[in-house]
Amino acid sequence: xxxxxxxxxxxxxxxxxxxxxxxxxxxxxxxxxxxxxxxxxxxxxxxxxxxxxxxxxxxxxxxxxxxxxxxxxxxxxxxxxxxxxxxxxxxxxxxxxxxxxxxxxxxxxxxxxx
Amino acid sequence: xxxxxxxxxxxxxxxxxxxxxxxxxxxxxxxxxxxxxxxxxxxxxxxxxxxxxxxxxxxxxxxxxxxxxxxxxxxxxxxxxxxxxxxxxxxxxxxxxxxxxxxxxxxxxxxx
Numbered sequence: 001x002x003x004x005x006x007x008x009x010x011x012x013x014x015x016x017x018x019x020x021x022x023x024x025x026x027x028x029x030x031x032x033x034x035x036x037x038x039x040x041x042x043x044x045x046x047x048x049x050x051x052x053x054x055x056x057x058x059x060x061x062x063x064x065x066x067x068x069x070x071x072x073x074x075x076x077x078x079x080x081x082x083x084x085x086x087x088x089x090x091x092x093x094x095x096x097x098x099x100x101x102x103x104x105x106x107x108x109x110x111x112x113x114x
Numbered sequence: 115x116x117x118x119x120x121x122x123x124x125x126x127x128x129x130x131x132x133x134x135x136x137x138x139x140x141x142x143x144x145x146x147x148x149x150x151x152x153x154x155x156x157x158x159x160x161x162x163x164x165x166x167x168x169x170x171x172x173x174x175x176x177x178x179x180x181x182x183x184x185x186x187x188x189x190x191x192x193x194x195x196x197x198x199x200x201x202x203x204x205x206x207x208x209x210x211x212x213x214x215x216x217x218x219x220x221x222x223x224x225x226x
Contacts, residue, residue, distance in 0.1 A: 033212050039155070043202065045217040089155060095212065100169045102147075102215065104157040 002027045004094050006105035013082055014113055020067070021077045021108045023092030031097030034075045036064070039089040039107070048090075051075055053097075082112045116140045120205050120218035127195055128226055134181075135190045135221045137205030145211055146188040148180060151202040151220070163188050164211065192223075200225045 003026040034051045067076035092105040118139045145164040161180045162169040181189045206215040
């Protein structure tokens with residue numbers, strides 16, 4: 001069964017620094033898709049970035065990038081040059097190739113301070 | 115504007131009542147979903163609907179049922195609500211089963 005674990009409940013950083021959020025996953029499938037989403041204080045959930053299991057190169061979108069370590073079943077989210085508005089809850093999610101379910105981790109609350 | 119639209123934003127009801135939440139997507143996506151987010155912010159998938167095929171998470175109580183008239187609409191009905199149904203219900207859609215999801219703004223349900 002697929003499972004996604006985010007062990008960091010909350011992280012606080014000073015703006016303009018870099019932060020890494022951890023996520024490990026469990027799957028028996030050789031094909032799977034990994035996602036990161038952000039939920040703002042208003043409750044809005046927004047897709048940020050994805051990594052497909054067959055791709056070796058780490059995905060990058062704007063100031064978001066991924067650290068995909070397949071042997072460790074790990075998909076970390078890196079945010080560079082953080083801004084106050086990056087403060088939110090960040091969710092890691094996974095979908096196995098043959099599954100209909102997108103499974104979410106428990107989320108990490110990021111607070112960016114001035 | 116293309117997005118996922120949910121109504122109502124907020125609903126308060128008493129135990130035992132029936133409620134219905136609406137969701138519409140104007141993105142032309144093929145698949146729609148309902149998620150439940152509890153007070154700890156845990157997101158749990160409830161249903162998936164694609165091309166008239168409904169897939170139900172087996173852990174969802176039978177008092178919950180999705181209703182769809184076409185691929186752009188997926189409503190959620192709860193018969194005889196219970197206190198543990200208090201949560202935020204999020205509707206989402208995706209272009210394909212492996213695409214990223216677009217979420218609606220959610221419907222917060224409070225059962226008293």
